[in-house]
Amino acid sequence: MSDLKIEGYEFKPGYRGMAEDTGSAQTMFKGVHWGKAMMWIFLLSDTFIFSCFLISYMKGRGSTPVEWPNPSEVFALHVGGVDVPLLLIAIMTFVLITSSGTMALAVKYGYEKNRKMCGWLILATAIGGLTFVGMQAFEWSKLIHEGVRPWENPFGAKQFGSFFFMITGFHGTHVSIGVIFLFIYAYKTFAGHYDERKRGWFTSIKGDYVEIEILGLYWHFVDLVWVFIFAFFYLW
Amino acid sequence: MSEDNNDKIIIQSQSSESISGGGSGSTTDIDYVRPAEVGDQDLYHGHSFITKWVFCQDAKVIGVQYFLLATFTGIIGLILSWLMRLQLGFPELASFMTAEHYYQFVTMHGMIMVVYFLTALFLGGFGNFLIPLMVGARDMVFPYLNMVSFWMFFIAVVVLLASFFVPGGPTGSGWTLYPPQSILEGTPGSGMGILLMCLSLILFVAGFTMGGLNYLITVLQARTRGMTLMRMPLTVWGIFTATVLAMLAFPALLVGSLMMSLDKILGTSFFMPTILQAGEVLEYGGGSPILFQHLFWFFGHPEVYIVALPAFGIISDLISVHSRKNIFGYRMMVWAIVVIGGLSFFVWAHHMYVSGMNPWFGFFFATTTLIIAVPTAMKVYNWVLTLWRGNIRLNTVMLWCLGFIVTFVNGGITGIFLGNVTVDVPLSDTYFVIAHFHMVMGIAPLMVIMGAVYHWFPLVTGRMLSEKLGKWHFWFTFLGAYSIYFPMHYLGFIGVPRRYFEMYDSPYVTSAVGMNEFISTAAFIVGAAQFILIYNIIKSLKTGKPAGKNPWQANSLEWLTPSVPPEHGNWGDRLPVVHRWPYDYSVPGAKEDFITQTTPPSDVTNSEVEKT
Amino acid sequence: MHPGIIFFLVILGSVLFHIFTPWYWTDVASNWGSMDDTITLTFWVGGGVFIAVCLFMVYCVFKFSYKEGRRAEYKPEDKKLEKILTWATTLGVAALLAPGLIVWNQYINVPKNAIHIDVMAWQWGWQYRLPGEDGKLGSTKIKNINDNNPFGIILEDPNGKDDILIQSDVIHLKNNRPVKILLRSVDVLHNWYVPQFRAKMDAVPGVVTYYWFEPNKAGEYEVLCAEYCGVGHYGMRGRVFVKNEEDYKNWLQEQETFSDLIAKQEEIEFSKTKLAKK
Numbered sequence A: 001m002s003d004l005k006i007e008g009y010e011f012k013p014g015y016r017g018m019a020e021d022t023g024s025a026q027t028m029f030k031g032v033h034w035g036k037a038m039m040w041i042f043l044l045s046d047t048f049i050f051s052c053f054l055i056s057y058m059k060g061r062g063s064t065p066v067e068w069p070n071p072s073e074v075f076a077l078h079v080g081g082v083d084v085p086l087l088l089i090a091i092m093t094f095v096l097i098t099s100s101g102t103m104a105l106a107v108k109y110g111y112e113k114n115r116k117m118c119g120w121l122i123l124a125t126a127i128g129g130l131t132f133v134g135m136q137a138f139e140w141s142k143l144i145h146e147g148v149r150p151w152e153n154p155f156g157a158k159q160f161g162s163f164f165f166m167i168t169g170f171h172g173t174h175v176s177i178g179v180i181f182l183f184i185y186a187y188k189t190f191a192g193h194y195d196e197r198k199r200g201w202f203t204s205i206k207g208d209y210v211e212i213e214i215l216g217l218y219w220h221f222v223d224l225v226w227v228f229i230f231a232f233f234y235l236w
Numbered sequence B: 001m002s003e004d005n006n007d008k009i010i011i012q013s014q015s016s017e018s019i020s021g022g023g024s025g026s027t028t029d030i031d032y033v034r035p036a037e038v039g040d041q042d043l044y045h046g047h048s049f050i051t052k053w054v055f056c057q058d059a060k061v062i063g064v065q066y067f068l069l070a071t072f073t074g075i076i077g078l079i080l081s082w083l084m085r086l087q088l089g090f091p092e093l094a095s096f097m098t099a100e101h102y103y104q105f106v107t108m109h110g111m112i113m114v115v116y117f118l119t120a121l122f123l124g125g126f127g128n129f130l131i132p133l134m135v136g137a138r139d140m141v142f143p144y145l146n147m148v149s150f151w152m153f154f155i156a157v158v159v160l161l162a163s164f165f166v167p168g169g170p171t172g173s174g175w176t177l178y179p180p181q182s183i184l185e186g187t188p189g190s191g192m193g194i195l196l197m198c199l200s201l202i203l204f205v206a207g208f209t210m211g212g213l214n215y216l217i218t219v220l221q222a223r224t225r226g227m228t229l230m231r232m233p234l235t236v237w238g239i240f241t242a243t244v245l246a247m248l249a250f251p252a253l254l255v256g257s258l259m260m261s262l263d264k265i266l267g268t269s270f271f272m273p274t275i276l277q278a279g280e281v282l283e284y285g286g287g288s289p290i291l292f293q294h295l296f297w298f299f300g301h302p303e304v305y306i307v308a309l310p311a312f313g314i315i316s317d318l319i320s321v322h323s324r325k326n327i328f329g330y331r332m333m334v335w336a337i338v339v340i341g342g343l344s345f346f347v348w349a350h351h352m353y354v355s356g357m358n359p360w361f362g363f364f365f366a367t368t369t370l371i372i373a374v375p376t377a378m379k380v381y382n383w384v385l386t387l388w389r390g391n392i393r394l395n396t397v398m399l400w401c402l403g404f405i406v407t408f409v410n411g412g413i414t415g416i417f418l419g420n421v422t423v424d425v426p427l428s429d430t431y432f433v434i435a436h437f438h439m440v441m442g443i444a445p446l447m448v449i450m451g452a453v454y455h456w457f458p459l460v461t462g463r464m465l466s467e468k469l470g471k472w473h474f475w476f477t478f479l480g481a482y483s484i485y486f487p488m489h490y491l492g493f494i495g496v497p498r499r500y501f502e503m504y505d506s507p508y509v510t511s512a513v514g515m516n517e518f519i520s521t522a523a524f525i526v527g528a529a530q531f532i533l534i535y536n537i538i539k540s541l542k543t544g545k546p547a548g549k550n551p552w553q554a555n556s557l558e559w560l561t562p563s564v565p566p567e568h569g570n571w572g573d574r575l576p577v578v579h580r581w582p583y584d585y586s587v588p589g590a591k592e593d594f595i596t597q598t599t600p601p602s603d604v605t606n607s608e609v610e611k612t
Numbered sequence C: 001m002h003p004g005i006i007f008f009l010v011i012l013g014s015v016l017f018h019i020f021t022p023w024y025w026t027d028v029a030s031n032w033g034s035m036d037d038t039i040t041l042t043f044w045v046g047g048g049v050f051i052a053v054c055l056f057m058v059y060c061v062f063k064f065s066y067k068e069g070r071r072a073e074y075k076p077e078d079k080k081l082e083k084i085l086t087w088a089t090t091l092g093v094a095a096l097l098a099p100g101l102i103v104w105n106q107y108i109n110v111p112k113n114a115i116h117i118d119v120m121a122w123q124w125g126w127q128y129r130l131p132g133e134d135g136k137l138g139s140t141k142i143k144n145i146n147d148n149n150p151f152g153i154i155l156e157d158p159n160g161k162d163d164i165l166i167q168s169d170v171i172h173l174k175n176n177r178p179v180k181i182l183l184r185s186v187d188v189l190h191n192w193y194v195p196q197f198r199a200k201m202d203a204v205p206g207v208v209t210y211y212w213f214e215p216n217k218a219g220e221y222e223v224l225c226a227e228y229c230g231v232g233h234y235g236m237r238g239r240v241f242v243k244n245e246e247d248y249k250n251w252l253q254e255q256e257t258f259s260d261l262i263a264k265q266e267e268i269e270f271s272k273t274k275l276a277k278k
């Protein structure tokens, strides 16, 4: 890491150097913006929340005496006379992953101070997120229509409904919050708040394109969590 | 901050005159400190009363707000403990109290004391006040978020206390909130009470997360020039590590509370198996009550250390300052804090040895638990070794430190009883447990809080507290609390279970009536003695001796601000620059018996500083 | 008074209290004397450390209290001392842990000849079921519980027919014969605890938990619920009689089996219908 250079700091070689860098004065993560560091730690904490949910799900699924429903039947979509398993969910996942891509591009254009491109890409990300939430609402209403409830489930163990609605709901809330922030940030980008370093409405911290990257971290995390939820609910 | 590398020595402290020749404050190469990596913080200064004192963004004010609100809830917890002790010692005087009341009081007392009092006080109170000052920052890194954090805590407290006034009253399920009983008829407050409790906890966690992110990033990314990790006071290390634990442990509490609320509101069966109550089979089925216990204790055990680690850190600093001696084995102390913090995530099921979980877990968790005893013991040794060959000022602060050592060692030893599976079997869920955790996480941290109050009060207010009143306060509290909890262990040996509203006339517990009366009397005295402190504070605010700068001749940065009490922004125009660790006390050859952290090496050339 | 004296008196008082306390554990009445031994061991080691640390503290307070002009020692670290202390502590802790784990291993492995007892808990009481001649308990289901089938025994299970039902909170045990307590709860958590037997375990609804002991002192004992289970927790008591072989047999003979219960109920049913016909 000795060739790494951050303004005002030269990294030292070897493990010993690494330890020294870590423990050195002022900052532990050299050149890392406070907000970014904060988001990383917040996401670590959030990871624990989702882990608790998923571990509880495993335990709940393992200890319930009633049969667990077969996901490829429960989640199948009836298209043109045939049941296609996991169709909707495949589309949802695709949309969400794509939105991660547009988010990454938005960050790039943000740092290039390309206000227009950045703004449009954030907007595209937001729309991707919105589509995801919409499809999830569709999935929920389909299941509810079939009689699945948090407290009961015609296809087997009641915990299926409980965990499904709780965990996807919790994740959906994350996506929705992300979408709201994306819209706000899109507005702020178009309005030039980051170029002009205008102060935040509440925090009175000077605006900076790094904020978009911070939101991007959150967005990628939400996508990543979805992959796990997807695997646990739909593939297991 | 600016880029100028020449900006070397900023604050002159009393000791900065050098012993041999070299002009004071001269800038030589040995004083070189790397230039600033981060720009100076841009702060929002409040103008009106509201922005200055209510929705304030200054961490010091937020710290005091946290302190006051936590103390307020703590007093409620104390009053509840009086009521319980009245019932246990003098049931004939407590005829107004039903078993329902008793269990509600136990629950609210336990939860308030652990979460809303100690956690909020150590992290929210001391963390906010001390972290920026001790690491040489102008403020927490996200002042706005910090302000919201306090107000979330405020709402959480309001929701918690509101549960006293809802139909059915507050939850009476024990602070562990174990389902199924916590949400079933047969437990007081199983309706609105438990829901408000869960809601309040969720709000607390949300608020705490906002504060916690602040503490962590401030320590990680906003230290002043020269402040390396290994130059941080142990107080900062303790609070920092505790915050890390909190960030990773509270999620489990959040998830547990959420799932339990859903079980209650929507009728899901996360924690609810098939249940037959009053002759009827309930709608629930298939859930696992033990899952909740795992979630709870995955939070609950680290929580113990969330309270203990800041206490460890603070006490180390107090002992060092008032023994005029460096803390013994600083590096060991730091690593012990970190190791204890890490291990605390692998011991949670020692609370569940007799819970009906797979008994094979017992081997694992007993082993990890006893491993934790080693770094903890090292800390104790280092505290007493710091006293050894020190120059101990036997003032009020030191008395609290000594009281802490006695109670903590006592409680730590009984912890080894309870951690060691087999020994735990006869003792778990008896008064031995009550005595143990009150000693180790009730009284011992309380001693630290009191010591810290006497120590930092001059910094917060600019006036000293009365030593005389302080000593009375100490002896009443220490002797009283010790005589509450030391004999109580023996009730546990007899086999008296905890959470018993009344003993009736079990043949072998009737002999304990006398002891219960004694304990209750002591509890009333200890509680009343706390009003000495309140009186002392009120009186000293007006008439206390002015503290002046650095009244204890301490080294760490918080005492070196240009104005006392420090103003918003802490450091005036220029941030301090740190040249050494905070424990250079009684350095041979140095003029004074302390060398502040900002004293440059050129000022102490003739002395034998070993560690910088 | 010098604070050191008071601290010293506190330590001394603690030791004296421990020696002269009239409150101490009840005489053990089961094989788990080994638990008392582990406690005693922990007491010696832990108590020794407590006294040593506190007395050292008191010594320091006397010896090194503040004197104007005196300097404390300046010695940030003492690697050797720290090492010695670490290893000594580790050894001490290991010495405490090992016996603990050994006894725990005995605790969770039930002897083959143990009599199985189904202890059923509810808010707020106990009842018991013993295996009949076949030595096996019939399987149960909470949903089967009703007035005619107070234990929820599955009727199709042949093992259940001769089960001995004790619908009372008083149980008798045979002296010097291990028992395996199978805990079951129909509603919330409970814990069947007799202080003199030392052992305990929670009853958890939805699962069956267990522990074992061997009573070795005839007499009468009180059962206390040791896991909070709602407002009636403190009143959830029961009684155990430990009897010698003969008395135990006599008692057992008097108890009703599940088939007895069914027969009795059928009789009642029969006479009821007969009455109705008349």
Ligand code: HEM
Pocket (backbone or CB within 6 Å): B081, B082, B084, B085, B106, B107, B109, B110, B111, B113, B114, B118, B173, B174, B175, B176, B434, B437, B438, B441, B442, B443, B446, B481, B498, B499, B500, B523, B526, B527
């Ligand atoms: C002198 C002050 C205190 C007194 C007299 C006191 C008294 C009591 C009493 C009588 C109980 C109920 C025991 C039972 O029936 O099982 C109790 C429980 C408890 N106390 Fe305290 N207490 C005090 C301070 C504290 C402090 C500072 C803490 C902070 C850790 C604390 C934490 C708890 C907890 C966690 C419980 C368990 C609640 C439960 O069983 O759910 N107490 N206390």
Ligand SMILES: [Cu+2]
Pocket (backbone or CB within 6 Å): B300, B301, B304, B347, B348, B350, B351
């Ligand atoms: Cu624990």
Ligand SMILES: [Cu+2]
Pocket (backbone or CB within 6 Å): C189, C190, C191, C225, C226, C227, C228, C229, C230, C232, C233, C234, C236
């Ligand atoms: Cu109970």
